[in-house]
Amino acid sequence: MRILFAFLAALFLFGSASLPAQADDPVAPPVATTREARLDQLFADLKRERNEKAAERIAARISNEWAQSGSASIDLMMQWSQKAIEDQKFDVALDFLDQVVTLQPAFAEGWNRRATAHFMMKNFGKSMSDIDRTLQLEPRHFGALSGLAQIMAVTGHKESALEAWQRVLGIYPMLRSAQGQVGTLSEELAGEGI
Template sequence: MRILFAFLTALLVSGATSMPARAADDQPAAPATPEAPAAPMTKQARLDKLFSDLKRERNEKAAERIAGNIWSEWFQSGSASIDLMMLWSQKAMDNQKFDVALDFLDQVVTLQPTYAEGWNRRATVHFMMKNYGKSMSDIDHTLQLEPRHFGALSGLAQIMALTGHKQSALEAWQKVLAIYPMMRSAQDQVATLSEELAGEGI
């Protein structure tokens, strides 16, 4: 089982010029310089815009593309060595070598504790190993750093459901939908859990 999705990116900007005025002493004025291009958006600004777009989007495929762009931003650690360890951890996970993956991810969260995706990836490994308590601890770290992390919230919802806490699972899926309204799996889970809880008289 995975708490993962897709990836991609884009944005633009321009400037203007004005005619130079003649100086009073009849000397030619210095040519007007074009306005400097706007500074590139910060990672946080890009994420804020993507999340705003994701919340408004009502086309499922378009929403998936936006979510993919968000994952792309999340994966960027800003460190070549961290990126390499994340790559190695993914390869280890793909080969079911979870202990090896954890070794890499322990280093990632130690070296860069503010990198939310390091915590989320380690939460995923613990989830796959059925270490639900440890997974929840890492999910908590992820959400402290990025409260909008719909992947981590999805993982929390799955753990709650697997451990018999249906109401908590429903609430977690509802939080996912508040961030990513078009996520089909979250919609399905909310519908299923709501029916089950209604049938149980809750």
């Protein structure tokens, strides 16, 4: 249950948060010109940041970038799917998300959101497949990696879960839930080795 709660918390933190940088903010990094350049800068900032709240703001900005599909129709279907997931209408969410990944197969967040819906339905194999596609499109997707870690833990693959959480920390070092999971799994695996 703790794992499911952590996954849901990560989903809502990374899936729906958006905090745009203020142009007149002297602390905000300079605005990059392309989406990839903005993401690269944000990931560099996220890796360096040692303040948990500031790291959360950077992660939210990354999530906001990921959520931009470039298509009003896709964005609307993503909103509808999020509402369906929140209402636990997973079949409805999957109908929208199937359309999203069909219409825009290079949109990583569509695959990630569909992986989340499958996870909520305990369709771990389908969720893993969508996580794999998400990570092919965006290898730094800490939300997808967190989902992978959750599935590995739920299915009893502790070493793989630990590896996935460590990958998350390599991208987002200040993510407290990942830090806690690494500590817990490390202790459990050390105890099993005795």
